[in-house]
Amino acid sequence: MPPTFALPHRGWLFDLDGTVYRGQSLVPGADAAIAALRAAGRRVAFLSNKPIQTRDEYARKLTRLGIPTPVDDVINSSLVLARHLARLDRGAPVFVIGEPPLIGELRDHGFEVRTDHRVRWVVIAFDRTFDYAKLNTALQAVRQGARLIATNPDRTCPTESGEIPDCAGMTAAVEAVTGHTVEVVVGKPSPIILEVALAHLGMTASQCAIVGDRLETDIVMGKRLGLATVLVLTGITPAGDPRIAEIAPDLILSSLRDLVR
């Protein structure tokens, strides 16, 4: 008997940590569920807000965990920022508060990545090498007219050893000293990352479902753009969260495994 799926959609977008895996461990059955979707001709892509790893690292991790994935099917906030900024100001000189994977993505998209303040954009990201000198360069750049764009709005990032500061820390510091607000944040829950993902799948929003563990990013964003939304309870949102009724995902699953019957 062929498998049946909880929803009929042709395109499937998956959040990663808390949805497909937790840290270094696959969510049990996630591999079989995704394999069944693919075998039935559905298209699958993976979304991440984290700009501190390359898309290739995500593809290799998924493959190692039993979900063979080409790099093109991984869409993270670094890629989305580079693509979005290429539409706004192709090839512009940029100063980056960010790590090498983001800098590499920007260079690959033709941007001139500079280490001084003579730039048209300051790109702000989750940056474990953030320091006062970068904050000062951002200030000087903005005082000369540079604009602000950021990868993701997350306050902290969960790791095996606890939460660590994420992009919101760098963004707040730059906004506070410059007195300017970041114009665009491309990562979840921005529609920009979803638009890039839909374009990658070549589908419209109504043809797609998004699966994630965070109500305020994955589910809110999906509903806003008209995708079907699937909340899984393997991540940050507990079953008893009162916001579930309020935000009302189309489907609630205890695990990705239950996508396939």
Added chain:
Amino acid sequence: MPPTFALPHRGWLFDLDGTVYRGQSLVPGADAAIAALRAAGRRVAFLSNKPIQTRDEYARKLTRLGIPTPVDDVINSSLVLARHLARLDRGAPVFVIGEPPLIGELRDHGFEVRTDHRVRWVVIAFDRTFDYAKLNTALQAVRQGARLIATNPDRTCPTESGEIPDCAGMTAAVEAVTGHTVEVVVGKPSPIILEVALAHLGMTASQCAIVGDRLETDIVMGKRLGLATVLVLTGITPAGDPRIAEIAPDLILSSLRDLVR
């Protein structure tokens, strides 16, 4: 003929940069005005929001510029923070986002300055050595219950070569990643720095005048506590600033020189 003064007050509090000097240059006549006040038996002290220099460095700078000043007559945000925190939680373990002058002041006041997150307070200041590791230590400390206190609210600090990021950048980063708001900011326009200064002079607010170049700190704070307020136009506030009429300092002088007639 003995000099006459623009106001009869016995205690005089002076802002420094923009009021007494600009960068490395004395405001012409500031030395004579302060000498005349002292000669007439008035008491004088100097206030600074900057925690990155020691009080001794300020005293020596004033002395070098022709205003002989003992270290006790300099009241900066590092001293005020240490005194205020000593009232709240004497000898507590603290983690400091700040530079050696602040750390020295805290040690002198009996605090246990630690480099890990096992503390009761995170002290946030203007810190040119701020980095991601400090931001992370602050986050871990707050997650374990530490409270937040800051030296000064300034967005940027003017230098000879332009404005550089000040304490607001560090504060905003910590607030953004922790989700907690700083409980106390002791520097101008907080009443705390004025209370420390009045206690140092041994006078009440109505016996004192405050002289400064910033409406939103020196003047607003002085009016709020009932000191006479004197705006000088040698610093950041231009003569035509529409807020002058609104905030209404008791006296407006083109320069400190005009305090004495």
